[in-house]
Amino acid sequence: MRKLATRVLVLVFLASAFLALASDVAKADEPKAKNVILFIADGNGYNSDIMGSYWRTGEEFGLEYNKFPVKGASAHFMLHKHSDGTVEWDPEKEPEKNMGYVGEEFWKGPQGANWRPTNTQTTDSAASATAMNTGVKTLGGYVNISKTGEKLENFADKNYKAGRSVGVVTTAQISHATPAGASAHNESRGNYQQIGYEQIHDLPLTVLMGSGHPAFSNGKKVDKPADEWNYNFVGGRELWEKVSKNDGYHGWTFFDDRPDFAALAAKTPGSADLPKRVLGVVRTTGDVPPIDGDADNPDSMIERWGKETVDAIPSLTEMTVGALNVLSQNENGFYLMVEGGNIDHANHANNAANSVLEHAGFSKAIDAAIEWVEKYSSWDETIMIMTADHETGQIWGAGTYDDDNDDGKFKEKDDTFNEFMPVPATEKGKVPEVQYLSGSHTNALVPVYIKGVGAEKYYDFVRGTDEKAGEFWKFDGKFIFNSDIYNIMSAASGIK
Ligand SMILES: [Zn+2]
Numbered sequence: 001m002r003k004l005a006t007r008v009l010v011l012v013f014l015a016s017a018f019l020a021l022a023s024d025v026a027k028a029d030e031p032k033a034k035n036v037i038l039f040i041a042d043g044n045g046y047n048s049d050i051m052g053s054y055w056r057t058g059e060e061f062g063l064e065y066n067k068f069p070v071k072g073a074s075a076h077f078m079l080h081k082h083s084d085g086t087v088e089w090d091p092e093k094e095p096e097k098n099m100g101y102v103g104e105e106f107w108k109g110p111q112g113a114n115w116r117p118t119n120t121q122t123t124d125s126a127a128s129a130t131a132m133n134t135g136v137k138t139l140g141g142y143v144n145i146s147k148t149g150e151k152l153e154n155f156a157d158k159n160y161k162a163g164r165s166v167g168v169v170t171t172a173q174i175s176h177a178t179p180a181g182a183s184a185h186n187e188s189r190g191n192y193q194q195i196g197y198e199q200i201h202d203l204p205l206t207v208l209m210g211s212g213h214p215a216f217s218n219g220k221k222v223d224k225p226a227d228e229w230n231y232n233f234v235g236g237r238e239l240w241e242k243v244s245k246n247d248g249y250h251g252w253t254f255f256d257d258r259p260d261f262a263a264l265a266a267k268t269p270g271s272a273d274l275p276k277r278v279l280g281v282v283r284t285t286g287d288v289p290p291i292d293g294d295a296d297n298p299d300s301m302i303e304r305w306g307k308e309t310v311d312a313i314p315s316l317t318e319m320t321v322g323a324l325n326v327l328s329q330n331e332n333g334f335y336l337m338v339e340g341g342n343i344d345h346a347n348h349a350n351n352a353a354n355s356v357l358e359h360a361g362f363s364k365a366i367d368a369a370i371e372w373v374e375k376y377s378s379w380d381e382t383i384m385i386m387t388a389d390h391e392t393g394q395i396w397g398a399g400t401y402d403d404d405n406d407d408g409k410f411k412e413k414d415d416t417f418n419e420f421m422p423v424p425a426t427e428k429g430k431v432p433e434v435q436y437l438s439g440s441h442t443n444a445l446v447p448v449y450i451k452g453v454g455a456e457k458y459y460d461f462v463r464g465t466d467e468k469a470g471e472f473w474k475f476d477g478k479f480i481f482n483s484d485i486y487n488i489m490s491a492a493s494g495i496k
Contacts, residue, residue, distance in 0.1 A: 033453045033492040034333030035382040036155075037324075037369055038132070038485070039065075040178055041362050042125055043344025045391030045444045046073070046473045050423045051352060051432045052343075052359030056295055058428030061474065063363050064370055065386045070450035070458045071475045073466070075101030076390045076482040077120040077443055078127035079137050079147050087147040089119045089137060091463070091481075101443055101479070103466030110401075110410065110417055113394045113442035122441050125344070126189035128389035128482050129181020130154075133337075135486035143177070143195065144185040151185045155335060155486060158495045160204050165330040167207030167323045171288040171316055171361065172341030173233040174199060174210035174281065178389060182337035183208075196235035200243055200279060201250065206334070207323040209280035210341075213256060214240060216283035218305060219312030230285055243279060252279045261314035264322030269376045271325070278326050280319065283312045287342045291315055292364060293357030296429050316340060316365040324372050333381075335489075338365060347393035350436035370451075379452040383492045387485060388446035394437035397421030401435060410437045422472065445469050445479055454492025461487050 041049070053063050077100025079089050091098045100120035106112040114122055123131075124140045131137050133154040134144055144152045156166040170179040175196035177189040183205055184198045192212075199208055212233025215222055222229060231237040246254040253275035255261070261280055267273070282288045292315040294300045302310050320338050327334035340362030346354035366386060373382050402416040403409075410417075426432040445466065450458055461484035470477025480488075490496055 033383040037384045039386045043392030044388040047395040054426040055356035068449040068451040072448040073445040073479040078123035080121045125177035131483040132485040163332040165206040165334040167336040170210035170339040173212035178339045192232045219309040265318040269328035290361030293360045317368045320365040383452035386449040391444035398433035457491040
């Protein structure tokens with residue numbers, strides 16, 4: 001009896017030792033990103049990104065994030081609703097109907113950038129933000145709503161549940177499509193007031209920063225009485241009046257002037273006087289101008305916008321570092337989404353000079369975040385992803401087409417398409433000579449750069465290879481879907 005008991009004990013001991021070992025192995029495999037930082041450059045395809053790099057560094061891939069260990073690409077198409085109201089999509093089956101990006105189609109010529117199979121189409125920012133924040137492809141304009149109209153739990157929602165903090169920072173309005181996608185839920189991106197209300201009143205966001213200020217335009221007071229201001233982007237007048245008093249409404253610390261953003265950025269994690277929740281509404285109803293867009297000639301930014309604007313408007317860097325300081329108070333970690341929202345707007349307008357300025361503001365914010373991670377956190381507990389939600393403008397190097405009718409626009413019937421030219425090597429501080437083939441969104445692959453714990457999860461989600469894209473933009477040609485950004489963030493952080 002005793003012998004048997006001993007044997008059983010030995011067996012139990014061995015079994016539990018084995019289990020402990022097995023769970024240690026499992027643990028070692030478990031990703032441990034405590035902090036997830038996602039940078040989205042709206043409308044920034046590979047060539048737009050390269051223009052930004054030449055402008056700031058004089059090199060094709062000279063930016064800090066160009067050195068991240070994972071360099072890839074994302075296909076970002078959204079779902080298509082058929083005229084009978086049905087939405088079908090299954091990427092595992094019939095790729096000719098469901099694969100929204102196919103290299104052979106893309107490289108055929110200018111029309112390839114908007115080629116689409118039966119069940120998908122070129123995305124907008126809301127559907128792309130939804131994909132990146134939920135892992136679910138949906139329809140245009142939907143903000144964390146599924147193709148069948150159900151509310152989707154997004155990465156932010158899952159982070160709150162796990163006791164982590166969430167921050168959303170943008171150079172567009174706080175309730176614009178991309179920041180909305182990182183936080184809110186709405187069947188239409190155009191319902192700004194509802195989205196702003198959800199963000200400020202309902203959600204447990206820790207940081208919310210961006211524009212949409214009712215009372216200012218580019219830092220100057222709007223010359224209208226208060227009942228004619230536009231309160232849409234900040235949840236409506238009643239909510240705005242409550243929260244902008246800064247008397248602790250819903251625990252928010254509210255500010256809107258540049259010195260307050262700068263002061264928050266100048267603090268350090270662990271400072272006793274860090275606010276618990278921050279709503280920073282930049283003093284402009286429209287886009288936040290990139291006041292630091294010209295690296296070598298800051299005075300040109302004053303000439304461009306005037307001192308009053310530059311003094312009132314924070315840089316994206318100031319917003320980002322301030323947000324990181326506030327978020328760092330949560331020992332469990334955080335999710336921060338930062339958007340450079342206006343690269344898209346510059347590319348829609350085919351304005352390369354504005355595009356590189358916006359891009360510089362964006363890439364500088366990443367530099368500052370990298371520095372912050374290395375000083376106050378580490379790559380063993382943080383993952384940082386840089387990507388875009390879609391391409392805008394179909395940008396190629398000069399010489400891609402001959403503008404036969406001299407109208408400054410590409411039309412296949414009026415002009416001669418030559419070949420896809422790379423963005424030409426350009427000195428630092430000069431705008432590269434490019435041609436825009438479109439004023440809209442396209443399917444062109446966008447860059448993905450990842451650094452930190454779990455970065456290699458990228459390779460678990462590869463959906464296809466485009467060798468020509470790989471040759472053109474100097475990576476292995478493997479691409480993911482934008483919905484895999486969620487999958488990577490989830491796998492790296494363990495937040496499901
Ligand atoms: Zn756009």
